[in-house]
Amino acid sequence: MAASLNGLKAADVVAQAQRLFDDLSFTAAREWKAAAPGRKVVGYMPIYVPREIIHAGGMLPLGIVGGGDQLEVIHGDAYYQSYICRIPRSTIELGVSGRLDFVDGMLFPSICDVIRNLSGMWKMMFPSVYVRYFDVPQNYRDDIGGNYYVNELSELVRDLGELRGKPITHDELRQSIAVYNENRRLVRQLYAFRAERPWQAPAAEVYLVLRAGLVLPVEQHSAMIRDYLAAAEREERPRRDNCRIVLTGVFCEQPPLNLIKSLELAGCYVVDDDLLLVTRWLTADVPIEGDPLQNLALAFLHQSESTAAKYEPDLKEKGQHLVRAVKRTGAEGVIFACPSFCDPALLERPMLQHVLKDAGIPYIAFKYAENSGQMQPIREQAGTFSDSIKLWSAP
């Protein structure tokens, strides 16, 4: 367990994370930028970018995951038809309303066609911003997909070096890899702690602490996780008679915070999820020695999370990450929560459900949007699921 000597309460840490979460003007990131001349901020969207490279350039990686349920979308709807998910329209809203006017670059990772096309829209709408569609390989051979990815990473390193006015060195990259290794270790500890004692680390709190990592410098975020873990360890909280579930499908457009809270109130402890995967995409430490880009590439190819945006070459392996997550965390069921009109989550869902069915793992499914307001149907569905698990799944 990571130690914190400052004695903060979990509620204090969560309150700080909540303030960051509520701040749609990204004040913390603005203040970071203003604190020293020449600082740059590079935004990125879900699902994964190598934040180490941005950090190595002395820049702040800023996670942009839409506007949530507190942002009134006025301009964004003029850019999208009703049958397209909400995250691009609220992201456009953030841009058009000037909330991202301090952002010097934006990375749009390869996750789906909507985010892909948004990269082109951003180029058109914000021509002074560095914009890159960040492609990743779907071939996992070192000499094919690996080489391609190393070259893509090299281009990104070159571009960001130009953005800051000085090339990014391999030593800087190695130092940043080390800093992010530590952050990922802490995130893994946080997830392991919650899986073990979910009543001590409610899902909404874990989410807020994780989400803070999208706007804070990584060093500060690591300290925050340490503080939270220490407090969560220390403070006794009541244990509910909840079942344990894995939440999946929430890897891009974010569910409202109330949705996460509702699941636990309805009787489901969230013991694993695919929220904010960027914080733990790489599942093991990236080696510090040797070529840093090669190391990042190999980690991506062989030690990264499974999700709908990645091709799974082996049919037998399809969906097994979910079965393993259930076993690893002692979960009793899976909740599929997918954003409306989300191609990756919704096309993937039937395949994952078949795998769970074969493995005898119960599941339910529903859709949401980041601004869904009515939680009663979700509470009822989750509550019934929890009851059914407790009543019928006992050995």
Next chain:
Amino acid sequence: MSTVFVTPKTKTKEVNKDASMLKQKEMMAAHYDRLTNVPQSGAKVAATFVPGNLNELIMCFDLVNNLPEVNAIQNGLRRLSGGYVLEAEKLGHSEDVCTYVKSDIGMMAKGNLAPNGKKFPDPDVLLLSYTGCFTFMKWFELLREQYKCETIMLHTPYMGDGKITPNMTEYMVKQLKEEVIPKLERISGVKFDIDRLREYLKKSVKAEDDLVWVLQSAKNKPSPIDAYFGGIYYIGPIFGAFRGTDDAIEYYKFLRDEVEDRLAHGQGPVTPDGDMGKERYRLVVEGPPNYTNFRQFWKMFYDEGAVVVASSYTKVGGVYDLGFRHDPDKPLETLAEYCLGVYTNRSLPMRIEMLSNYVKDYDADGLLINSIKSCNSFSAGQLLIMREVEKRTGKPAAFVESDLVDPRYFSAANIKNRLESYFQMIEQKRAGARSAA
């Protein structure tokens, strides 16, 4: 003007087709016979996609090409897709996702019958040419689950920065050399012969030249073709199972002769109701058509004298009119460049430039977008495309919405209203220009 509302039970009247359309139909029918005859012929089947379709390579292994998108289109045109989509939704597929996929999965659940009434053979390999559409990847993962057959991924990087880099081409060539070709050799039992590939590619070029001539004939006034509704017939062979064959060369030569003849006689396009009357509006169209009500949709155009002179949809299987030709001297590189360059793999700024140029080069009255509910690859960003093309060309643009093969999302009255308003807008714009002059 009256529109005939065609329902599945409505008996449709005889359709006028020109000779090339009939020839194309025969070719497609022959291909479906070849596919469904596989149990007798012993041939093996490769399923793949239209964008990034490597037909020349597939033929090198004596594999028969099956294109699930084309099957979904056929089911849309034959009014079967609605039932198939519902069937897939009953099986747990979301109402929000691509209706090509659901039509395909529903068709499999309902007996997997080809347009000739015979059963489709199971594929021996799924060649997942992942080009310009995220859904392709999930589609073939879903089919792999069903067929339990080998799946080969060929990943085409996206042209996010508007250019093909050496890294992209090398990555694709390496995938072809070290993954795709060895696996196709093993599955088919046929050794790869690069000279055979070169021969097919040479044939592709001839057909591509004639196709481009036909598409560009729409620059004439009146245009002898409709480059969207008619264009869909024209692209069928080259986007499907015929690129690289003598049949394709012959078809495009035949088509070119036919269009040359129409041009020489000052004729407009042939429509299902016969020759089109006076050309009143020249449009560029972005986005796929609706297939469940294809004729009804087309009729809304030709009844008003509107002809589509250029379209982006007819470039999803290759942008030959922008100069690309398969190059037999660089057989693998050319396949890579082909995949990289297809329309849906182009960045949004590239698409805007292409459409703006079409409006100017074809002297069109404006841009019409048919936005497809279940196709994010096309649809996400189209409202910005519309505004930007309008700004760059000074020509009015309009937006209608429908779906590929889900009849629930074809609202004839809405589309017709919008089209009529659009044509009025064009008239006003013309009147304004006249009075200014």
